[in-house]
Amino acid sequence: MSGAGDNPDEALVSQARAGNKRAFSKLVEHETGRLLALATRMLSSPSQAEEVVQDSLASVWLTRHRLDPDKPIGPYLTTVVLNRCRDRLRRRKVADFFGLSGDEELHSVADDLPGPEALAVSREELNLVQAEIARMPVRLREALVLVTIEGRSQAEAADLLGTTEKAIETRVYRARNRLKERFEKL
Template sequence: MAEAGDSSESDLIAQVKSGGRRAFDRLVEPHAPRLLALARRMLASPSEAEEAVQNALASVWINRQRLDADRPVGGYLTTTTLNKCRDRLRRRKAASFLGFGRGLEEIIASDDSPGPEDTARDRQEFARVQSEIERLPVRLREALVLVAIDGRSQREAAELLGVSEKTIETRIYRARNRLRESLEFS
């Protein structure tokens, strides 16, 4: 990215953090087509993809204080969108496991707006996951956050932490397993 683009994005992020809704629209607009294409590939459903992207952008807006003016916003938007897609895929898997038929999925998918129960459940689930991530040992947490949340490559994370790529891979594997176990039993 050019300096001017970085400066403009940094200015937009500062405005967004101050509550500038128009600045937020200008910040995410260039990324929206790419995010929507990614969600469509992940979910294979245009309506679910649109909802996942909308939920991701709403989440970014709600947590706008986490935006970092020194970093490109594209990676953060991508990670958030992927997380929303993963949430939808987990819900599908749970519905399938519980024996809900195909017809029920179509009825659920036809309503594109989340209800208050879904919103509350999503917030509770987010808080629960965030709490479990905070309980991870620091070495596992930092590897997971750098790669899975910040969107860095394993090589970049290894360089930042001064360890090998294999160490990062192992730490991420262990962090995910611990999260999976703790979230299944809590």
């Protein structure tokens, strides 16, 4: 059973609900990096990921009265960001259909690996993996990113996505098999 005091952010959530911007900033600052990484993995675009996270945090601020002081903020923020990513992916799909999109940053990768040869090989491999993940249906991509890349349990992912653990297990299995099949051919 959960009781008062179970959530270490309880006081900050209460202050943020009351309109304290500093408390809200403090509340979300330790989540921002993780949310940005999640959005980048979902969208394959660092700039779009930044926009999604900023929009999500602004939305949470505007609807701060919905925050529950008894619940951790992380899962709530993750759900908001995932929903914004889904919206962005739907818009991208429509734009692609009508030929109105460009893949300006589809394959950008951080270049912090040592040596130019290792960097080139790693970048190419990462681009291939990112491109393959980007081609997956959103349901498979979400499950794969949450469980495999973010390290969440299947139960957490199921809770965040509003489905069962078995569905998450199946989606992750299918996503991994897609990647495996794709890269066995290379």
